[in-house]
Amino acid sequence: MSFNQENLNYRIKEFPRSLNLLGWGLLALGVLLIVVSFFVDRTRSSFNILVSFMFLMSIGLGSLFLVALEYVAGAVWSTPIRRVSEFFSTILFVIPLLAIPLYFSMHEIFHWSHTEIVRQEPALSSKSPYLNVPFFVIRTLVCFAVWLLFYLLIVRNSEKQDKLKDQALTTRNIRFSAIFMPVFAITITLAAVDWMMSLEPHWFSTIFGVYYFAGTILAALASATIAVVFFIKRGYFTNLREDHLYSLGALLFAFVNFWAYIAFSQYLLIWYANLPEETTWFLLRWQGSWKIVSIALIVIHFVIPYFGLLSQPSKMNPGRLLFMSVWILFAHLFDLYWLIMPTFSRRGVVLGWMEFAFPIAAVGIVIILFTLKAKNTNIVPIGDPKLQRGLDFRL
């Protein structure tokens, strides 16, 4: 029996009420805690917002990249699950909103935003043509706008195809996606430099954009895998096979290694050359209890996912894959925490209820946006000409 049109016309999918409740509940709890935390410690809250903001950006932007990548590469196996990544990329709509509190607390977060201090320090004043508040705001807003533009261009065509079944829409999307690739490379680098590298304005590393990219793709792949397994368990993706899950697992495994490769390259080169202008960044993460976090990062972000995904069965078993995906998503959050929070607390680790409040709200936002979008859209791109080939995909 093939996947014909009758059993594909399911626009409305019943999601368990508990999922919706969970999303709103997490968001409400998170927001409540956030409001309290802003009264308790404004600076710490601002840094925490940045961590969750980057986390959401990773999932949203990475998912849009995965959608574009499928079009450019002409991939077939991922067509039945492409909608999942399209749903996640709706996060890009809330990114500008979440940036608003960050714009208002720039003085707390970014050392370089204090013009009086910058003027006295030659190393910083030489950067001020780039690192200044107006240019920063313009740059980041342009990035948000560009991402939303490409979201609208690509995802709208994809949804239009459900009704029109027009192959020309695929051709058009391939073009948009190809143009998106260099745009994505530049904007994600700017985002990484602006929001995270400039936290330590003296420090610089040419690989930093690639480092954030590696984490972004992991976050997007992990989110997609979680949603796919959820849909399979609900019985929505009846025609998916282990072969599709295997492909997702293999990509996760590949990017776990890619992240480790990039992180190791950055660390080794800075350690080996031992230049004080570069080593400060790692020394800060070796200070006091940050040392434990640094070592834990290697275990959490590389060792455990590496062995957890190495064998073939672990990439095919939905339960195990789900566990590893949740783990990797957490690892990415942990990575962002390691990248951002040492600037706030130089002496040692800071970890309290506040550090959990913001990610709770972030997870709530992801669940709500995903269910809202998935409720009103086909969860399989039924008009896509590659769909049948994707369902027939076999390793």
Added chain:
Amino acid sequence: MSIDYSKEFSVIEGKPTLAEINDLIARPTETRPDRGYYIALTITLSMLLIGIVCLGLTFYYGIGMWGNNQPVGWGFGIVNFVFWVGIGHAGTLISAILFLFRQKWRNGIARFSEGMTIFAVMTAGIFPLIHVGRPWLAAYLFPYPNEHGIWVNFISPLVWDVFAVSTYLTVSLIFWYVGLIPDLASLRDRTTGKIKKLIYSVFSLGWRHSNRHWHHYEMVYLVLAGFATPLVLSVHTIVSFDFAVSVLPGWHSTIFPPYFVAGAVFSGFAMVQNVLIVVRKIFHYEHIITIDTLEKMNKIILLTGSMVGYSYGMEFFIAWYSGNPVEQFVFINRAFGPYAWAYWIMVTCNVISPQLFWFKKIRRTIPVMFVIGVFVNVGMWFERFVIVVSSLSRDFLPSSWRYFTPTPVDLGILLGSFGFFFTWILLFIKTLPVVSIAEIKGVIEGSQIEHHAAEDSTSFRPRQQEGM
């Protein structure tokens, strides 16, 4: 122009029979070489001879025959080494990574690029040996307990290079040979010459094309592909460490590892594309190495070329952003100093010329893509020249600045390396099947099993919905 995305297109044009494939691919190994072949061989051997003479001069008079001078201690020796190791990168990428990514179009080009990898790494291996000045002492680079008590310095990237390159060569060689076994058996069964039969029999290891043989073969191939994949990254990463672990501005940059890997794949693909354009014409493989395959290769050249361009941009930006005046000077000096000519050749060839591949028409026009491929390799050679020479010639002490000019011996050795490489290529294409017979048979239309999605037991279909 409209494409039907709902159908999978065969990577082979037409529907050749299995026998036709056998005949076509085995023919070059079974016919006598023609005049053109001898002419080509004469040219490459002459180039090789020039190289050997120049090497002889170097050994007799010493490295003073080269253009290396006081600040520029790394001249053509290292430039050529990195260039040739880079060329050798496409092979494993095509045969291992594209295999793991299930790209069927790789089947037509994998064998040749694997062979090319081995020859390129062999060529590259010459340069560190002669660069150290005393090639007869090179064996001490391997850490073994010798009677002189000489032990290697394990934190030197030069030693890492020895391990990385020799591992790469070994695994590439095994990968290439394992892939050849079924084809050698096919040749064995066809050949009439006694000596040939003996050679093919020995090297085909008693292959009988049995189901069991294939079963083991596929497993070995998959495992080897898994082993070879990290090697694609590791070799050029470690070559990049030769530069990046130093504290020299212009060399010490954290993006070097992925940037070098992208550049290596870039130049390797350009070389494979160039040679295969010639090979497919001479041997009439146009329907096996199709224009679609070439187009896909050009897309990868565009991708990796843009990655290289990104790295150039990032290095320039961070040099400014760092606020470090020495770092800034090095990059301004590269673009506008005495080596500006080399720098702009590099940028034009590496960053600008592949951007033409955004246009489908150019991706599918053979003469144009051939020229771009040549440009890419010229550009990548100059990239290594710019990195090595421009950073060294103006170091921290302005009084010791000196301009590097290559001597005729330098150029002769470079020419000789091309002669060495292409001599091996010529010998290869006439003695072994340059396209994998077995893998091509696997991608002919109709050779794949048809799948029916819903009947599959592994699909996640709940039992009660069976009747849907």
